[in-house]
Amino acid sequence: MTMSNGAERLKRLQRKVASAGLDCLLLGARDAFDANTFYYSGDATPPKALLMTADEAFCFSHPKQECPGFENVEMRHFKKQLTEFAKKHRVKKLGVDMHSDMAFAAFYIEKAKHVSFVKQLLSLREIKDADEQNALRFAQDVTKQCVAEALDEGIYGRTENEVAGVLEYKARSRGFSLSAFEPIVLANERAAVPHGKPTQYKIKRGDAVIIDVGVRAMGYCGDYSTTVYDGGNNELRHAISAVREAKAAATKKARIGALGSDLRDSALHILYEHGFKDVSFSAAGLSLGHQIGLDVHEGATRLEKTRLRKGMAFTIEPGVYVNGKYGVRFEDVVLL
Amino acid sequence: MTMSNGAERLKRLQRKVASAGLDCLLLGARDAFDANTFYYSGDATPPKALLMTADEAFCFSHPKQECPGFENVEMRHFKKQLTEFAKKHRVKKLGVDMHSDMAFAAFYIEKAKHVSFVKQLLSLREIKDADEQNALRFAQDVTKQCVAEALDEGIYGRTENEVAGVLEYKARSRGFSLSAFEPIVLANERAAVPHGKPTQYKIKRGDAVIIDVGVRAMGYCGDYSTTVYDGGNNELRHAISAVREAKAAATKKARIGALGSDLRDSALHILYEHGFKDVSFSAAGLSLGHQIGLDVHEGATRLEKTRLRKGMAFTIEPGVYVNGKYGVRFEDVVLL
Numbered sequence: 001m002t003m004s005n006g007a008e009r010l011k012r013l014q015r016k017v018a019s020a021g022l023d024c025l026l027l028g029a030r031d032a033f034d035a036n037t038f039y040y041s042g043d044a045t046p047p048k049a050l051l052m053t054a055d056e057a058f059c060f061s062h063p064k065q066e067c068p069g070f071e072n073v074e075m076r077h078f079k080k081q082l083t084e085f086a087k088k089h090r091v092k093k094l095g096v097d098m099h100s101d102m103a104f105a106a107f108y109i110e111k112a113k114h115v116s117f118v119k120q121l122l123s124l125r126e127i128k129d130a131d132e133q134n135a136l137r138f139a140q141d142v143t144k145q146c147v148a149e150a151l152d153e154g155i156y157g158r159t160e161n162e163v164a165g166v167l168e169y170k171a172r173s174r175g176f177s178l179s180a181f182e183p184i185v186l187a188n189e190r191a192a193v194p195h196g197k198p199t200q201y202k203i204k205r206g207d208a209v210i211i212d213v214g215v216r217a218m219g220y221c222g223d224y225s226t227t228v229y230d231g232g233n234n235e236l237r238h239a240i241s242a243v244r245e246a247k248a249a250a251t252k253k254a255r256i257g258a259l260g261s262d263l264r265d266s267a268l269h270i271l272y273e274h275g276f277k278d279v280s281f282s283a284a285g286l287s288l289g290h291q292i293g294l295d296v297h298e299g300a301t302r303l304e305k306t307r308l309r310k311g312m313a314f315t316i317e318p319g320v321y322v323n324g325k326y327g328v329r330f331e332d333v334v335l336l
Numbered sequence: 337m338t339m340s341n342g343a344e345r346l347k348r349l350q351r352k353v354a355s356a357g358l359d360c361l362l363l364g365a366r367d368a369f370d371a372n373t374f375y376y377s378g379d380a381t382p383p384k385a386l387l388m389t390a391d392e393a394f395c396f397s398h399p400k401q402e403c404p405g406f407e408n409v410e411m412r413h414f415k416k417q418l419t420e421f422a423k424k425h426r427v428k429k430l431g432v433d434m435h436s437d438m439a440f441a442a443f444y445i446e447k448a449k450h451v452s453f454v455k456q457l458l459s460l461r462e463i464k465d466a467d468e469q470n471a472l473r474f475a476q477d478v479t480k481q482c483v484a485e486a487l488d489e490g491i492y493g494r495t496e497n498e499v500a501g502v503l504e505y506k507a508r509s510r511g512f513s514l515s516a517f518e519p520i521v522l523a524n525e526r527a528a529v530p531h532g533k534p535t536q537y538k539i540k541r542g543d544a545v546i547i548d549v550g551v552r553a554m555g556y557c558g559d560y561s562t563t564v565y566d567g568g569n570n571e572l573r574h575a576i577s578a579v580r581e582a583k584a585a586a587t588k589k590a591r592i593g594a595l596g597s598d599l600r601d602s603a604l605h606i607l608y609e610h611g612f613k614d615v616s617f618s619a620a621g622l623s624l625g626h627q628i629g630l631d632v633h634e635g636a637t638r639l640e641k642t643r644l645r646k647g648m649a650f651t652i653e654p655g656v657y658v659n660g661k662y663g664v665r666f667e668d669v670v671l672l
Contacts, residue, residue, distance in 0.1 A: 030435070032368060098440030099366070106443075107434065107450050114443050165508025172501025175536045182513075200511045 005129060006042055010057055010069050013040060016120050017095065018054035024086070025052045025095035025117055028102025035294035036097055036121050038219050041067040047075060049082075049102050053089060082108045097121055123300035125293055127311035132293065133335050135220040136313050139180070140333045143215050143222030146170035146178070155228065156205045160185040160198035163211070171215045180214030180221035180296045191227075191327030194286055194319065206231035208326045214296060221296040223315050225331035239320045239328045242274035246318040247330045250288060254334045256310050260303035264288040267318040281319040281329075289315035292333060312336045341465060342378055346393055346405050349376060352456050353431065354390035360422070361388045361431035361453055364438025371630035372433055372457050374555050377403040383411060385418075385438050389425060418444045433457055459636035461629055463647035468629065469671050471556040472649050475516070476669045479551050479558030482506035482514070491564065492541045496521040496534035499547070507551045516550030516557035516632045527563075527663030530622055530655070542567035544662045550632060557632040559651050561667035575656045575664045578610035582654040583666045586624060590670045592646050596639035600624040603654040617655040617665075625651035628669060648672045 017025050028049035029037045038044035040052075041059055048061040050070070059070035060081065066072055075081070085091070086109040095117035096106045106114050128136065150166045158166070164183040171178040185198045191210040203209055212225035227240060246267040253263045267288055271280045281288065291299030291306070291314045299306060303314055317331030353361050364385035365373045374380035376388075377395055384397040386406070395406035396417065402408055411417070421427070422445040431453035432442045442450050464472065486502045494502070500519040507514040521534045527546040539545055544565040550558035563576060582603040589599045603624055607616045617624065627635030627642070627650045635642060639650055653667030 096440070096443070098443065099437070101435070101437055103440050104432070104434030104452070107432070107452065116440070116443065159509070159511070161508040161511050162505070164513075165505035168504040168508065169498070169501035172497040172504065172534070173495070175495070175497050177500075177518075198508070 005131060006040070006069050009040055009124075010052070013124060014052055014054050014057070016124065017052055020095060020115070020117070020120065021093060022095040022115065022117070023053065023091040023093050023112070024089060025097075026050070026102065026106055027052075027097045027121075028100050028105065030101040030104075032101055034097075034100050034102070035125070035219075035298070036100065038294055039125060041070060043067060044219075047078075047102075049075070049078070049105060051085060058085070078105065079108045086112060095120075119300050122298055125298060126291065126300060127309060128293060128313050128335070129311070132220065133311070133313070135218045136222075136293065136333065136335060139176075139215055139217040139220045139222035140224060142171070142174055142176055142217055143180075143213060143224045145174070146215065147211055147213065147224060147226060150211075151228065155203050155209060157202065159200045159202050160187060160190075160209075161200060163203065163209075164198045164213075167211070167213050174215075176215040176217050178213055178215055180216045180223060184210065184212035184225075186210050186327070188326055189324050192321045192323050192325060194281075194284060194321060194327065194329070208233075208236055208328070210327050210329050212329065212331065219294050221292055221294070223292055223296055223331065223333060225317055225329045227328045227330060236326055236328070238274065239276060239322075239326070242271055242276055243318055243320055243328045243330050245274075246270040247316055247332070250316045250318060251332075251334060254308065254316065254336065256308055256336055258308045260288070260306045260308065260314075263316065264304055267316075271318065271320065276320045279320050279322045281317075281321065284319070284321040286319065286321075289317050289331075308336055310336055341467060342376070342405050345376055345460075346388070349460060350388060350390050350393070352460065353388055356431060356451070356453070356456065357429060358431040358451065358453070359389065359427040359429050359448070360425060361433075362386070362438065362442055363388075363433045363457075364436050364441065366437040366440075368437055370433075370436050370438070371461070371555075371634070372436065374630055375461055377406060379403060380555075383414075383438075385411070385414070385441060387421060394421070414441065415444045422448060431456075455636050458634055461634060462627065462636060463645060464629060464649050464671070465647070468556065469647070469649070471554045472558075472629065472669065472671060475512075475551055475553040475556045475558035476560060478507070478510055478512055478553055479516075479549060479560045481510070482551065483547055483549065483560060483562060486547075487564065491539050491545060493538065495536045495538050496523060496526075496545075497536060499539065499545075500534045500549075503547070503549050510551075512551040512553050514549055514551055516552045516559060520546065520548035520561075522546050522663070524662055525660050528657045528659050528661060530617075530620060530657060530663065530665070544569075544572055544664070546663050546665050548665065548667065555630050557628055557630070559628055559632055559667065559669060561653055561665045563664045563666060572662055572664070574610065575612060575658075575662075578607055578612055579654055579656055579664045579666050581610075582606040583652055583668070586652045586654060587668075587670060590644065590652065590672065592644055592672055594644045596624070596642045596644065596650075599652065600640055603652075607654065607656065612656045615656050615658045617653070617657065620655070620657040622655065622657075625653050625667075644672055646672055
């Protein structure tokens with residue numbers, strides 16, 4: 001993140017803080033990576049709490065760090081520091097990022113009214129600037145390189161877990177980790193469950209395998225899925241070409257001004273035409289995709305309800321899921 | 337977790353809920369693995385909220401899951417469900433696991449007084465039963481096997497990240513992931529910073545390298561560190577033998593009834609004798625170790641202040657950290 005980006009972001013946020021009538025907003029990272037903390041401070045090393053009023057911004061951290069744009073304070077007796085802060089700044093209405101693992105600190109400011117600020121924070125991150133788009137593109141490119149190399153080395157004779165391990169190694173060898181989310185490598189009937197965990201099953205030639213992984217690079221997530229199959233089952237081969245076609249149709253609709261549901265409908269239309277209505281991603285309770293950025297799943301509303309705007313980044317990942325038999329998914333990230 | 341363990345744990349917890357005068361306790365996993373949720377429900381698949389009164393226990397999940405010992409409820413309009421629950425059960429004093437990423441849900445029960453229950457929850461997990469001890473021993477064994485195999489294959493000529501990737505692959509090939517915490521592989525001056533991140537530096541023969549990793553198996557964490565060095569720097573060789581000796585001395589003191597600080601002092605005594613006073617783990621602001629279980633760092637108090645009891649599990653990890661030059665650490669898990 002460049003300094004100028006940081007200053008702009010903070011100003012935009014503080015305008016929202018003011019217009020929501022908040023005396024203060026609390027963000028932070030106690031233990032885990034927190035996207036909003038990173039977005040505004042350029043660093044999410046825990047423990048860190050960001051407190052913003054309409055015209056001031058404080059970064060409490062231990063050890064004390066320099067966050068440009070913030071007044072930096074060493075976190076010592078945080079409970080006491082917070083209560084004193086609240087008193088000094090007369091905090092009566094406190095906005096809280098309820099999804100941050102620092103949210104509990106709001107309890108320390110007992111007398112204030114606590115208000116969730118989750119949706120506003122997500123909305124402020126929906127439009128990606130040029131640096132973010134570059135980071136997302138890079139993360140996705142690295143992710144695809146890892147998958148391509150692992151496939152070149154061959155997946156047959158390895159367990160699902162081993163293939164996940166090879167992918168982790170490929171990411172590390174490029175200086176990143178495969179940590180945008182838990183890697184998915186699932187064969188046959190396990191692939192029919194969209195978010196299963198790799199097992200010790202040894203993959204054989206003729207198995208249908210879904211790989212779905214993402215590296216995290218400079219904070220930003222990749223998310224790429226493919227289905228590997230070289231067997232002779234005609235239904236499965238048909239499903240694969242139908243899902244590919246559905247993905248292409250949805251991607252073609254991915255234009256500024258379109259609604260997420262338009263994309264979904266065009267993908268479903270293809271799957272229905274091919275006779276996969278009852279086993280479509282939608283029938284399995286899944287969405288066509290999701291916005292992506294510092295979190296692998298983000299966005300102020302479901303993609304289906306989102307009016308696509310310039311600077312948005314999201315996945316398109318139609319699939320077919322046949323219980324007890326197989327799953328097919330193809331996925332890529334779209335940047336508008 | 338066996339059913340009988342689960343029932344006992346829940347009963348013990350509910351007694352604490354009653355003695356704290358709580359009308360209800362809220363735990364849960366919104367997005368990330370949550371140790372307490374796993375400990376009481378045997379499953380931490382998010383999203384899941386556990387609500388316990390002194391004599392009832394409810395598990396809200398989506399999709400609805402069967403949790404033995406709990407009344408299982410499908411999570412639908414969770415905010416509405418929670419407010420109705422609070423009204424029905426007249427929740428005026430609500431205990432909250434403030435460290436869970438479900439803590440924000442406490443805000444939905446606006447009129448109740450919110451009380452942190454973090455310390456009590458940690459204290460209830462301090463004594464490990466036989467199943468937990470077996471899982472911890474197993475996780476540590478697998479972790480050591482991974483490190484031994486990676487060292488056999490050789491670390492020279494690989495980047496720090498690549499070695500981390502090899503270790504991830506070794507864990508996967510055994511059916512586990514190296515996810516107890518972010519893997520640490522740090523050479524030379526980077527090893528002087530105890531919790532750095534692997535880089536793209538290519539490790540050469542003669543470098544001093546700290547490896548510190550842990551698999552997660554059946555929920556439980558491994559945590560093992562070693563220092564690899566075959567160079568001829570006498571100070572470094574001396575530091576390595578001093579830290580080994582310090583670890584052995586602390587481990588010998590690790591008996592039921594001892595205080596954590598006794599162990600620390602015996603390790604420090606050795607390091608001081610060898611002239612490493614100003615660069616000891618203690619001088620670097622580090623503890624001798626930490627309790628370990630479903631979280632890699634756990635415990636109701638710092639290890640230094642803990643009176644060791646039968647069933648406790650903790651690490652012993654003395655080290656020497658020389659800024660700008662090298663770090664040495666040896667670590668293993670002790671089960672009492």
